[in-house]
Amino acid sequence: MFNRERMQKARISLVDPQAEYQATVTTVETESVKAPAVQATVIPQPAPEVEIGALKMKPLLERITRDQVITALLACLSIGALFLFWYLGTKYRLEFYIRFKNVPTPYEVFRQAVEVGASNKFLVNVVYSVRRILLGFAIAIAVGVPLGLVIGKYRRVSDLFMPAVEILRPIPAIAWVPMSIMLWPNNESAIVFITFIGAFFPILLNTVHGVHSMDGVLIRAGRCLGAGEVRLFWNVILPGSLPHIFTGLAVGMGVAWVSLIAAEMISGQFGVGYFTWEAYSLVNYPAIVLGMITIGVLGLVCSGIIRLCGILMMPWLAYAPGSKK
Amino acid sequence: MNTQQISAVDKGLIDVRDMGVVFGANDNEVVAVQDVSLNVQPGEFVSLIGPSGCGKSTILSIVAGFMAPTTGEARLDDKPITKPGSDRGVVFQQYSLFPWLTVRKNVEFGLKMAGVDAGKRDVTARSLLDLAGLLSFADHYPDQLSGGMKQRIGIIRALATSPQVLLMDEPFGALDTQTRVVMQEILTNIWQQFRISVLFITHDIEESIFLSDRIYVMTARPGRIKAEIKVPLPRPRTAEMTTTPEFMALVQKLKGLIREESLAAMEPELKSRGLAGFGMNVGPKGVGEIF
Numbered sequence: 001m002f003n004r005e006r007m008q009k010a011r012i013s014l015v016d017p018q019a020e021y022q023a024t025v026t027t028v029e030t031e032s033v034k035a036p037a038v039q040a041t042v043i044p045q046p047a048p049e050v051e052i053g054a055l056k057m058k059p060l061l062e063r064i065t066r067d068q069v070i071t072a073l074l075a076c077l078s079i080g081a082l083f084l085f086w087y088l089g090t091k092y093r094l095e096f097y098i099r100f101k102n103v104p105t106p107y108e109v110f111r112q113a114v115e116v117g118a119s120n121k122f123l124v125n126v127v128y129s130v131r132r133i134l135l136g137f138a139i140a141i142a143v144g145v146p147l148g149l150v151i152g153k154y155r156r157v158s159d160l161f162m163p164a165v166e167i168l169r170p171i172p173a174i175a176w177v178p179m180s181i182m183l184w185p186n187n188e189s190a191i192v193f194i195t196f197i198g199a200f201f202p203i204l205l206n207t208v209h210g211v212h213s214m215d216g217v218l219i220r221a222g223r224c225l226g227a228g229e230v231r232l233f234w235n236v237i238l239p240g241s242l243p244h245i246f247t248g249l250a251v252g253m254g255v256a257w258v259s260l261i262a263a264e265m266i267s268g269q270f271g272v273g274y275f276t277w278e279a280y281s282l283v284n285y286p287a288i289v290l291g292m293i294t295i296g297v298l299g300l301v302c303s304g305i306i307r308l309c310g311i312l313m314m315p316w317l318a319y320a321p322g323s324k325k
Numbered sequence: 326m327n328t329q330q331i332s333a334v335d336k337g338l339i340d341v342r343d344m345g346v347v348f349g350a351n352d353n354e355v356v357a358v359q360d361v362s363l364n365v366q367p368g369e370f371v372s373l374i375g376p377s378g379c380g381k382s383t384i385l386s387i388v389a390g391f392m393a394p395t396t397g398e399a400r401l402d403d404k405p406i407t408k409p410g411s412d413r414g415v416v417f418q419q420y421s422l423f424p425w426l427t428v429r430k431n432v433e434f435g436l437k438m439a440g441v442d443a444g445k446r447d448v449t450a451r452s453l454l455d456l457a458g459l460l461s462f463a464d465h466y467p468d469q470l471s472g473g474m475k476q477r478i479g480i481i482r483a484l485a486t487s488p489q490v491l492l493m494d495e496p497f498g499a500l501d502t503q504t505r506v507v508m509q510e511i512l513t514n515i516w517q518q519f520r521i522s523v524l525f526i527t528h529d530i531e532e533s534i535f536l537s538d539r540i541y542v543m544t545a546r547p548g549r550i551k552a553e554i555k556v557p558l559p560r561p562r563t564a565e566m567t568t569t570p571e572f573m574a575l576v577q578k579l580k581g582l583i584r585e586e587s588l589a590a591m592e593p594e595l596k597s598r599g600l601a602g603f604g605m606n607v608g609p610k611g612v613g614e615i616f
Contacts, residue, residue: 225435226411319468
């Protein structure tokens, strides 16, 4: 669609020599029958190649910006539609099985945001949640990635760990809340633990999968280039499974937020989850929605950071086969 | 580089003795390689050629140290080979460049593992890239390159650690014919400069003659050495040589040897399926004539 200009230009440059060729054919045809067939294969080739080469550079910039504009417009449309639905629902107090009767309007939520923004309390809640996420997630990476690499590489380690992992994995992080409160000396460590549990399994399993799906020839190549066991892990197996590890991080971050909010709602003091639940107990409906939106935005920012890290740490993926679809 | 060229003359002797390889166990035993003895003299280019499935890649895997033979042994400079090491450079059939490293870092990899400092690594990598004509691609990623380029980098990466021998497992098998021919010339030039021992696996007859000093022809499974052929063509080899009568005579000779083995390898299926219907006479030695 956005290539139309370029295509037209290309077509013109392709058509022109063709026209010339057509002309030569008609003139030659009267003299002999064999000649045009020979000329036909020779003439059209050189001219368009030069033209296309020159064309390639220019529209690249146009195309990228246009492409980005469309992406941005669609993003606005997507979020705008959510707001519109919310706005219309609350404005006309819609009731069709779901009830908008008690749902606060966007404006009420905005006012609430301005109100809590004035005090430190809300910010403190956000800081608490972010700190818990970062801590739990960091521990999940520190434990999950090395363990995943070793499990993926050595069958016996896998035999040892995977049965326990497979039993613990289906237990949702929320189900860990009571146990966690019993286990850990204080609330804070209990919540961090639950966040860790949420992030740990996706990271671990994706790392294992990353090692398994690595091309064996790369490991052999590393070996014959003199890499010992430890260096092989650091220089071949880790970077080779990095794309899968990042998939694990993205999924793990999502689950970590789900687990954190649940833990904060049940056992917490401070935190966005606690803020949201407290608002419900105090019948402060706009604050509920504000809490929800805050969670959504924080989750978005976190996965955005992970994606950015992925692009920065794996620049080669831009050229990997299948990346330009 | 000078010291390396001198020392390469007396180092790099590959000696394979009475090697046998059996895959599987009990009822499912498959004898892949039987009583294979071969050697590569220091600085010699030797090809191992045979029909597919004859175990030639298995032999290379053992010399590389990826697996152990069932019987017999492989030695390098009179030391038994037990595990992979940087004294043997390996070039694989599939492109085995690390996709997460730039071309230059790929070439430097072996040196980095050997603990060579960054400055020296850079100098070596650049001179090798220059040799392969790929210096301008030093900061590209492998996925940005063509198959021929990748394999040239595979070769210089294997050479970077100054190994005594180079083991090549059908390195040009995945390339198109045109690229292949060019790559053979490049390889023979590179070998001319480094003068290290090469064990080269292929099923391409012309390729093996063009590159080698000596060729081992293998039988169909179980793989044994069927013939050892010296290639008396002068060095340096050029593309024009492939049309000389001497070259053609060698091609014919090898074709005859290989054909017998390919037919022997196909014999069971030819017999059971009765390919006579495809215009082929199936005799005791496989397909006899084609109309």
